[in-house]
Amino acid sequence: GAGVSQSPRYKVAKRGQDVALRCDPISGHVSLFWYQQALGQGPEFLTYFQNEAQLDKSGLPSDRFFAERPEGSVSTLKIQRTQQEDSAVYLCASSSQGSYSNQPQHFGDGTRLSIL
Amino acid sequence: GESVGLHLPTLSVQEGDNSIINCAYSNSASDYFIWYKQESGKGPQFIIDIRSNMDKRQGQRVTVLLNKTVKHLSLQIAATQPGDSAVYFCAENTPHNAGNMLTFGGGTRLMVKP
Numbered sequence: 001g002a003g004v005s006q007s008p009r010y011k012v013a014k015r016g017q018d019v020a021l022r023c024d025p026i027s028g029h030v031s032l033f034w035y036q037q038a039l040g041q042g043p044e045f046l047t048y049f050q051n052e053a054q055l056d057k058s059g060l061p062s063d064r065f066f067a068e069r070p071e072g073s074v075s076t077l078k079i080q081r082t083q084q085e086d087s088a089v090y091l092c093a094s095s096s097q098g099s100y101s102n103q104p105q106h107f108g109d110g111t112r113l114s115i116l
Numbered sequence: 117g118e119s120v121g122l123h124l125p126t127l128s129v130q131e132g133d134n135s136i137i138n139c140a141y142s143n144s145a146s147d148y149f150i151w152y153k154q155e156s157g158k159g160p161q162f163i164i165d166i167r168s169n170m171d172k173r174q175g176q177r178v179t180v181l182l183n184k185t186v187k188h189l190s191l192q193i194a195a196t197q198p199g200d201s202a203v204y205f206c207a208e209n210t211p212h213n214a215g216n217m218l219t220f221g222g223g224t225r226l227m228v229k230p
Binding site: 004006033035040041042043044045048056058059091093101102104105106107108109110 | 124147148150152157158159160161162165167205207209212216217218219220221222223
């Protein structure tokens with residue numbers, strides 16, 4: 001069966017450009033999460049969706065970061081006016097249940113974003 | 117691909133030996149814990165989980181131990197194989213705002229010598 005799919009796998013952008021990163025979760029999964037992983041560190045939470053509702057965006061580092069999941073399936077993370085400190089791997093994860101359930105999150109392979 | 121965890125603590129074991137990877141977690145309200153394996157250029161891969169009402173759980177070649185008193189987790193891998201070489205992260209699942217969030221530990225690189 002298909003796992004979580006992310007695209008593109010690699011993205012290089014010039015400082016100041018906007019980028020959009022896509023996540024296709026496991027089919028039927030209710031919850032979707034975005035994480036940011038800097039080199040040599042564990043992933044850090046950015047935002048959480050339950051179906052199409054963005055229930056938690058407390059981890060987004062600035063208002064340049066925006067995420068959406070309009071139909072409760074595919075999600076897009078958009079970064080406007082990119083800065084060099086945005087360079088990282090962006091990971092998407094999904095899980096089968098909703099809020100407060102103890103179910104494992106399954107991760108995609110991420111998008112490696114490099115800002116020049 | 118680019119390596120995950122260039123400056124992580126490293127555990128080096130001989131193929132066939134048992135490995136033990138330790139993790140301290142921070143939030144006493146965390147009620148669910150997961151171990152992930154991450155290979156270079158890939159996302160974290162689920163290995164095993166444990167709920168806070170348990171202190172031990174076994175999978176295939178892996179065992180997770182939970183000590184809530186000292187907020188400590190360990191992952192034991194039996195008969196370690198070269199394919200086990202990766203970075204291992206523990207993650208604690210904590211109620212946060214409108215749902216759960218995972219907080220990851222700093223990771224340990226496991227190197228298996230043939």
